Amino acid sequence: MNNPKPKEWLSDVYSRHKIADYKPYNFVDGEGVRCSLYVSGCKFACEGCYNLVAQNFNYGIIYTLELQERILNDIAQPYCQGLTLLGGEPFLNTHVCLSLVYAFREKFNQQKDIWSWTGYTWEELMSESDDKLELLKQIDILVDGRFDITQKDLTLQFRGSKNQRIIDVQKSFAQHKVVLWDKLVL
């Protein structure tokens, strides 16, 4: 039997609800000062992956509501611009990420923003399962696509390889096409 394709990967099957790391107040995971959650588990297995340990769905510790409360309190600081979801693969850990983004929107509405990195492309996500689309709808800025070592470029803004895009999610939904972030530096 062939290996399942990305479209057949389901969070319900793979996620162990674990996180590899939580980093409050960093300047590298998107615009401004951000609190970053690194979920555990990714099946893309990109050569040269920046976070190899987090490919393992069993790595790290179980996500808890206590941690969620701490993250939300950290983000509440006026100098913090928002939340970033990375991994691992956020879209294969939708239970964890949806819990956090729903609580985030309840507390901050649109006053702060949500960034996410994913190995899926925007086009793949458009025909994905409901949980993945629901997570995408909650996000403001998405950095999409696998890390491609043959297109690696250390000078790129917030990306590791040239195939990856920084996408304005809400404008893309509204215009039914990929709209790049308007502060993108090419």
Ligand code: SF4
């Ligand atoms: S998609 Fe990201 S986390 Fe997953 S293997 Fe590729 S570089 Fe690593």
